[in-house]
Every structure is written in C-alpha cells, then in structure tokens.
Amino acid sequence: MSVTPSRFSGLFEMHGKKLLFLTKNLIAGTQFGEQLISAQGTEYRVIDPTRSKLGAALMKGISQLGVKPGDVALYLGASYGYTPSFVSDLLGETGFVFCIDSAPRSTRDLVFLCEQRSNMAPVLADAFHPEAYASRVSGADFVYQDIAQRNQAEIFLKNCDLFLKPGGFAVLVVKARSIDVTKKPGVIFQQVRRQLGEHIAVVDYRVLDPFEKDHCLLVCKKKI
Amino acid sequence: MDPFTSIIGERSSKDIPAFLQQLKQAKHFPAFREKNIALTRQQIQEAVHEDDLIKQAVSCITELNRVINILMKRFREWYELYHPELSHAVRDHEKLLEFAFSRKKPKDSMGTALAETDVKAIQELAAHISQLFNLKKMQEAYLTSAMGKTCPNITALTGALLGAQLVLRAGSLKHLASLPASTIQLLGAEKALFRHLKSGAKSPKHGIIHEHPLVGQAPAGERGRMARILADKIAIAARVDYFKGAFIGEQLRKQVEGKR
Numbered sequence: 001m002s003v004t005p006s007r008f009s010g011l012f013e014m015h016g017k018k019l020l021f022l023t024k025n026l027i028a029g030t031q032f033g034e035q036l037i038s039a040q041g042t043e044y045r046v047i048d049p050t051r052s053k054l055g056a057a058l059m060k061g062i063s064q065l066g067v068k069p070g071d072v073a074l075y076l077g078a079s080y081g082y083t084p085s086f087v088s089d090l091l092g093e094t095g096f097v098f099c100i101d102s103a104p105r106s107t108r109d110l111v112f113l114c115e116q117r118s119n120m121a122p123v124l125a126d127a128f129h130p131e132a133y134a135s136r137v138s139g140a141d142f143v144y145q146d147i148a149q150r151n152q153a154e155i156f157l158k159n160c161d162l163f164l165k166p167g168g169f170a171v172l173v174v175k176a177r178s179i180d181v182t183k184k185p186g187v188i189f190q191q192v193r194r195q196l197g198e199h200i201a202v203v204d205y206r207v208l209d210p211f212e213k214d215h216c217l218l219v220c221k222k223k224i
Numbered sequence: 225m226d227p228f229t230s231i232i233g234e235r236s237s238k239d240i241p242a243f244l245q246q247l248k249q250a251k252h253f254p255a256f257r258e259k260n261i262a263l264t265r266q267q268i269q270e271a272v273h274e275d276d277l278i279k280q281a282v283s284c285i286t287e288l289n290r291v292i293n294i295l296m297k298r299f300r301e302w303y304e305l306y307h308p309e310l311s312h313a314v315r316d317h318e319k320l321l322e323f324a325f326s327r328k329k330p331k332d333s334m335g336t337a338l339a340e341t342d343v344k345a346i347q348e349l350a351a352h353i354s355q356l357f358n359l360k361k362m363q364e365a366y367l368t369s370a371m372g373k374t375c376p377n378i379t380a381l382t383g384a385l386l387g388a389q390l391v392l393r394a395g396s397l398k399h400l401a402s403l404p405a406s407t408i409q410l411l412g413a414e415k416a417l418f419r420h421l422k423s424g425a426k427s428p429k430h431g432i433i434h435e436h437p438l439v440g441q442a443p444a445g446e447r448g449r450m451a452r453i454l455a456d457k458i459a460i461a462a463r464v465d466y467f468k469g470a471f472i473g474e475q476l477r478k479q480v481e482g483k484r
C-alpha cells in the first residue's frame with residue numbers, strides 16, 4: 001500500500017481495503033486522534049469522512065474543489081478546527097487560512113490549534129456580519145462554509161462578494177434541517193442551488209449520505 | 225503597512241474587495257496570525273458571563289445525581305453480600321451510608337461473614353459516595369446564591385434548580401429573555417418537537433417546567449393551563465433579570481398561585 005498524490009492538488013490517497021484521503025502533516029503528530037501514516041519519510045494524516053464533510057464529499061466522488069497549495073482560504077464555521085486543520089495541511093507553508101467561528105467555546109480549542117500551526121488564524125465573529133471582521137482578514141482565493149444557520153446561503157454569498165477573488169472557488173455545506181425541518185432535504189438542496197445560481201456558478205454538487213445525513217456540499221465558482 | 229489596522233471604513237464599499245485582495249500577500253500572514261490570535265484570546269476571555277457559571281453548576285449537579293445513582297446501586301449490590309437486612313430496611317441512600325458500618329450486624333444475618341480487607345473495600349466506596357453527596361449540597365448552595373444574584377426574578381418563580389435548567393436549555397439568559405412564552409413552555413422537549421414537525425407525531429406539551437410543583441401537582445386536565453400561565457410569567461421574569469430591572473418575582477409568583 002502506498003500513498004500517492006490524488007487528482008486534487010495537495011491531497012493524497014491510499015488504496016487499501018478502503019480508499020483513504022490524506023494530507024501531508026504540516027506539523028508533527030496527531031491533533032484530533034486521527035490516524036497517521038508514514039510513507040517515504042513523510043507523515044500523512046487520514047481525513048475521516050464521518051467527521052469531515054469535506055472528507056465525505058471526496059468519498060462521494062466530488063469532481064473538483066478549486067483550491068491548491070499556496071492559496072489563501074477563508075473558512076466560515078471553523079468550530080474546533082477538524083476540517084480546517086486538513087485545509088491548513090493542503091495549503092501548506094506558503095498558504096494561509098482564516099478561520100471564522102462565532103462560538104467562544106469551540107474557538108477556544110481553535111486558538112490552541114492556530115498557535116501550533118503557522119498558517120492558521122482564528123477569528124471569533126459572526127459570519128453574517130463580514131464588515132465586522134473585514135479588517136481582520138485579507139481577500140481569499142478559496143472560501144469554505146459549514147455553518148448550521150437558516151440563512152446560510154445568504155451568508156455564503158455575502159462573504160464571497162466581499163472576500164473571494166473573481167474566478168475563485170467556494171464550497172458551501174448545506175444542512176437541510178437548519179433551513180426547514182418540515183421540507184424534504186432534496187427540495188431544500190434544489191432551492192439553495194437555485195438561489196446560489198443567480199449569483200455564482202454551481203459547478204458540482206454532492207449529497208453526503210451516508211457519511212452525513214441530510215447534508216449536501218456545493219462547489220461554486222465566482223464570475224470573473 | 226500594517227494590514228491589521230488599515231482603515232477599511234475610509235474606502236468606498238466597492239473598492240474594498242480589490243483592496244482586500246491586495247492584502248493577500250505572504251509577507252502579511254505572520255501579522256494577521258499574531259494579531260488575530262491575540263484579539264481572539266481577549267474576546268474569549270471577555271465572553272464569559274455569570275450565566276455561563278450557572279450553566280456549569282447546574283450541569284454538574286445533574287451529573288452528580290447520575291454518578292451518585294450509579295455508585296449507590298453498586299454499593300447496595302456489594303454491601304448486600306455482607307449485610308442485606310440493613311440495605312433492605314434503609315431505603316434512604318444517605319442514611320444507609322451513615323449506618324452501614326456503625327450498626328452491629330445481627331448474628332443470624334443472611335449476609336456472609338467477610339474478611340476485614342473485603343469489608344474495607346466496601347467501606348471506602350461508601351465514604352466516597354458520602355463525599356459526593358456533600359459536594360452536591362455545596363454545588364446546590366452555590367447555584368442558589370448565583371441564581372439569586374443573576375436571576376432573582378426567575379428564581380422566585382421556579383426555584384434555583386429549575387430556573388438554572390431553563391437558562392441551560394435556552395443557551396443563555398439573553399436567549400431565554402428573547403423567547404416567547406410558548407417556546408419556554410416546551411424547553412426540554414426539543415426532541416419531541418422536532419419529531420412533531422418532521423413526521424407529524426403528536427405535538428409535545430411537556431417541557432421541563434412541568435417539574436414545577438404548581439404544574440406537576442395540578443389535576444391532569446389543568447396542567448396545560450398552569451404550564452402556560454407559568455411560562456408567561458417566566459418570560460417576563462427572564463426579561464427583567466436580563467435587563468437587571470427591579471425585583472417583581474414575589475408578585476409574579478403570587479399571580480401564578482392565584483390562578484390555581
């Protein structure tokens with residue numbers, strides 16, 4: 001079994017009993033009890049698709065993400081930093097990720113993570129009010145959003161407007177339940193897709209079942 | 225130029241995206257990182273309020289209850305090998321812990337005669353459970369005083385423990401103060417409410433305020449009405465507490481009692 005580059009720049013894969021996606025560990029050791037794999041003198045971290053919706057989308061065969069090493073990313077809904085840590089690995093020493101979250105509790109753990117990782121910065125702020133943190137971040141090549149909010153699509157568009165470069169890619173994770181518990185998830189996903197489509201091109205789309213129930217992930221590209 | 229202090233406000237809003245893109249340079253990253261870490265650390269320090277302490281204390285009391293129950297079950301099982309009659313006769317946990325090794329064991333007990341070291345092991349457990357009971361009393365006293373200071377009006381209506389549970393379920397005093405009475409009435413029944421919305425299961429009527437004696441002890445047909453009246457007054461009390469208004473808790477309580 002060997003670790004080989006995947007078709008996503010900065011992400012690696014390993015074919016054993018199961019397909020695994022991995023990143024090159026930016027620092028040494030495990031940070032979330034995740035599995036480590038050493039190959040050819042390099043330490044890799046395994047992305048658990050049941051803990052990371054990005055990992056789930058990779059397993060579901062997402063075609064592109066539009067992010068590469070050296071990019072600057074804006075991560076909305078960073079929580080304690082599980083998926084952000086893999087984004088940080090992917091971007092590498094020359095890239096950078098701004099991590100926004102509005103909950104002090106999870107951001108406390110995020111701060112410890114950022115203190116360890118030289119390409120991560122924590123920002124405690126409400127993603128619905130990007131003006132309030134515009135002075136704390138730079139523009140971005142890539143935006144990733146995973147927040148369970150009723151108006152998540154509106155928040156996403158606002159942030160893409162302000163921070164994403166023209167032609168840049170952005171990923172939105174949609175949790176159907178936080179938009180409307182009475183509607184079928186599929187109906188909500190189509191509704192969000194249409195709403196986004198008026199402002200930004202939706203280039204791919206995956207439902208995250210069975211890794212994550214009633215969630216979908218959309219990959220978008222900002223118009224030039 | 226220090227990217228962090230650059231004054232966004234002076235730019236017209238359509239220039240900001242391009243300006244932010246210009247800041248996207250490796251030489252700025254260390255400053256962005258250090259200042260955001262420092263600022264976020266400070267924000268986190270300032271984000272702790274009195275209701276956060278209340279939430280921890282009431283959660284701790286709930287957990288102590290669970291732990292004490294688990295260990296008490298174990299203690300009785302274990303002790304009954306030695307002296308089942310006393311455990312059978314003394315149903316009150318704290319009393320049993322108090323008497324378990326000070327009362328003489330009758331000669332004709334069903335229990336086995338155990339070696340001193342075997343008894344010692346059971347005794348150690350009893351001593352530690354007693355301490356957990358003491359800890360729980362201390363935490364309850366602390367909760368009562370903290371609730372009295374932060375939520376005097378809610379406390380007058382519901383008592384410290386139930387009031388604190390409402391704050392916990394709402395997430396914060398601020399959020400509790402923003403909730404309509406109809407939602408307060410259902411706090412603690414979120415799962416049933418979700419089932420109801422999703423699959424049309426029957427709508428829940430019982431939140432944790434049903435633990436209040438005025439609701440719980442009302443005749444079955446009256447409970448819904450009492451819960452509504454109580455929730456109405458809690459909504460008012462929460463707002464007064466959040467905005468640190470005057471004490472009207474006694475009045476509110478009398479109004480609820482008057483509707484019995």
Ligand SMILES: C[S@@+](CC[C@H](N)C(=O)[O-])C[C@H]1O[C@@H](n2cnc3c(N)ncnc32)[C@H](O)[C@@H]1O
Pocket residue numbers: 051052053076077078079080081082083084100101102103106125126127128146147148149
């Ligand atoms: C599902 S978690 C994100 C998990 C994370 N993306 C991962 O995979 O490791 C959602 C996060 O969004 C945050 N959040 C919710 N509303 C927000 C808002 N308006 N602004 C910023 N963060 C928000 C929550 O605090 C929570 O930490």
